Amino acid sequence: MSESPERDQRHLARMQRKKAVIDERIANAPNECGLLLVLSGNGKGKSSSAFGMLARAMGHGMQCGVVQFIKGRNATGEELFFRRFPEQVRYHVMGEGFTWETQDRQRDIAAAEAAWDVSRQLLRDPQIGFVVLDELNIALKHGYLDLDSVLADLQARPPMQHVIVTGRGAKDEMIELADTVTEMGMVKHAFQAGIRAQKGVEL
Amino acid sequence: MSESPERDQRHLARMQRKKAVIDERIANAPNECGLLLVLSGNGKGKSSSAFGMLARAMGHGMQCGVVQFIKGRNATGEELFFRRFPEQVRYHVMGEGFTWETQDRQRDIAAAEAAWDVSRQLLRDPQIGFVVLDELNIALKHGYLDLDSVLADLQARPPMQHVIVTGRGAKDEMIELADTVTEMGMVKHAFQAGIRAQKGVEL
Structure with a gap:
């Protein structure tokens, strides 16, 4: 220049x-303390941001946990990747597919409750420094879980534990409880131009 | 329920x-094709989203490249983590610190130009399926790089290569060229409540 x-x-x-x-x-x-982060909105980048922070936490040697509340049709790139490190990440894929795939509300509720049981174990373990609750907001938005119980479990976690909650349509009470909240707005998306979801980007 | x-x-x-x-x-x-994604805005999650997609791409076995245009005071968690995989990720930290740390515009320009030289090599290599250009938008916003040359190099990349560009203040021309653009809006940030940047989350 x-x-x-x-x-x-x-x-x-x-x-x-x-x-x-x-x-x-x-x-x-x-202050040093465990943070609750919420990543919401319609734009692309919520779950990928959580998984980028997971990589960061792993870089600092933390023990981590992941619960994916909604499972896609196939194993995702993040699952394929982070399952390589069972000594550092407890990785749980609990959902039964997107809700428009199951089309069965009672089955979705049962899956969400099972996922919350696993999440609660992570939230009670002071050895776990970093927890991703991927698409939890969706389960709450559909009323699959009791919001008050979820918030109580989040508040009762070990003081140094970071928790990342993703999914569009975050509840107001979740936003209120969180330390950091990002709303990801879609400016444009390749899907609108007729481009299918791509490995490494969406999958 | x-x-x-x-x-x-x-x-x-x-x-x-x-x-x-x-x-x-x-x-x-x-359509299957390489995407250009832009992650901008003031909210938290731009770079972490790029690094989450990097993990996804690695899960699918892609060869990847990273150029960080702005270096913090210390090695970040993402650098510590992804440098573990030299066979799959070419990781370059090129910046000389945040621009308010260097306070020297000519040195920032020289650092940005060196970073772009490295980026261009990745953008010309069809073996590389996934490229992160972290904080490139900042270098462009400050006028450290020639925008037209950068856009031309991006357009000339291999057709199946994905590129993720992060940083607040994305140029209109960059948004125009991109396939997918997310604007990350800050709803609230722990920093506002007096909480220092935390390892694993911001660092």
Whole structure:
């Protein structure tokens, strides 16, 4: 890029101010604690973000757990990948397919309750530092689980344990309880242009 | 949860309609091709989503490449983790720190250009099925790279290669070129409540 001493100088001044602001914010944010993160919205990236954080947690040597509340037609790339590390990740795929595949509400409820039993074990284990509850919001949205019990179990977890909850349509009470909430908005999606879900991206 | 035959019946009818719609959409989306995904916005989850998709791609056995345009103060969990797999991931951390840390525009430009040279090699290699260009949007937003050259290199990549571009403030031209774009909106963030960035979640 072309040189411009004036622009460089303005850049320096702006970045000095920005560094001061950020350093102060970091100094004022001293707490270490387990976070509850909620990833919701219609856009692509909710579950993949949870699995990226899982990789991060594994990089730091944490013991991790995953419960997938809704199973697709086939094993996903994330399942194929993270099952390679049974010593570091307890990986549970509990759902019986997307709800429009089963078309059976009582079977979906039973599957969700079984998935919550497994989740609760992870949420009671202080050895587990990081838990992904993938598509839990969908199970709650359909009324497959009792919201109050779920929130109580989340609140009773070990204080240093991080939990990531994904799925569109997060309940207001879940958002209220969470420390960090991202709403993923769809600006556009390849599906709209007639492109099928691709391995590595969606699958 | 309590039983309700009427609710179950309504559920069945709704899910039958939904399955028909989704099956038709899948049948009409037959194309396989490499996608360009852009993950932008102020919310948490952009880079972690890219790294979750990287894990997915690895689960499917793809060869992958990562270029991180902006380096934090320390090695991140994702770097620690994905460097475990040199046979499947070429991992490059090219930035010189956050731009408010360097405070030197010419040095940032030189770092961004070196990072783009490495990126271009990945974008010309048909053996690489999946490429993460982490925080590329930031380098473009600051004018550290020539936008037209970057877009031309992206368009000239192998047809089956997926590329994920992250960073807030995506350029309109990048959004235009992309197949799938997610805007991650911050609903709330633990930082606002005085909680420091946590290993496994942000780091």
